[in-house]
Amino acid sequence: MAKAPYRVPLCLYITPKLTKFAVMLSDTEENYLKALLRITGEQGDTGEAGTNQLAGRLNVRPATATDMLKKLKEKQLVNYEKYGKISLTDTGRDLAVAIVRKHRLWETFLFEKLGFSWDEVHDIAEQLEHIKSEKLVEQLDKFLGYPQFDPHGDAIPTADGAYVSEVRLTLSEANTGNRYIIVAVRDNSPAFLQYVSQIGIGIHSEVTVLQQYAFDQSMALEIDGTKINISEKVAQNIYCKPL
Incomplete structure (x- = not known):
């Protein structure tokens, strides 16, 4: 069973109130x-992480992650105790949101x-997100027309850290016979993005759910008059909203 997506009312803004930072990172x-x-x-969550979980995400050894967490704690960016859970401080969260903002603006520009195709932009944006110039980021935002979502459908925080969110559900939760528009993907890996592009699914694609098969929860869809089948795993990694 797919985990239920985070839901907030359409156009609700959640603002961590970004400020100017003197912290050098x-x-x-x-x-x-x-x-x-x-x-x-x-978006407004206050969750916690484990050291092993963080190390796995960054593909480093837990001991390496522990050393870095100690440094970030000294800079008052994380709450961390040995063998305990990790959380971001308010300043740490604001800095992290600013980095995400830069990353998604660069993805949109590329x-x-x-x-660039949507499966190419992530790795390049990973390099560009570390540019420190705030003026460049603000000019980039203005040049792009202040976009709210990146090419993968992820929300782009504003300069003050606000997110605009949509009510969305995964395709696996969609009802048979109804029409939907694709708004985002959960899996941003190049392999997944290339696959869904090949079968004709992209952001803003309009789909009709023809059938969901009880045997394996795979689905039959119609996109622009073409019928395709997708697996449950694919359906769980695509977000949509009703038309």
């Missing part, structure tokens, strides 16, 4: 903060203005 420290944000929840 290395690229690696920024990657840790961003990883903790993704694990503990972006996709919309430079012609």
Whole structure:
């Protein structure tokens, strides 16, 4: 059974109130903060992470993660005790949101203005997100027309840290006979994005759910007059909303 998606009312803004920061961070420290944000929840959540969970996400040894957590604690960016759970401080969370903002703006720029495909933009944005110039980021946002969502359908925080969220559900939760529009993907890996592109699914695709098979929970869909079948795993990794 797919985990129920995080739901908030349409256009509800959740604001961590980003401020100007004097904290100097290395690229690696920024990657840790961003990883903790993704694990503990972006939009107003106050979750916790385990050291092994964080190390697994960053593909490092737990001992390496522990050393970094000690440094981040010294900078008052994380709450951490040995063998205990980890959470971001308010400052740590605000910094992490700012990094996510830069990443998603760069993804949008690469996709919309430079012609990169949605499965190519993540790795390049991983490099560009560490640029420190706040003026460049704000000019980039203005140049793009202040987008609210990136090419994968993820919300782009505003300059003050606000998110605009949509009521969304996974395709696996969709009802037979109803029409939906695809708004985001849960799996941003190149392999998944290439696969769904090949079968004709993308952001803003309109689909009709023809049938969900009880045997394996796979689904039959119609997209632009073409009928396709998708597995339960694929359906769980695509977000949609009713038309």
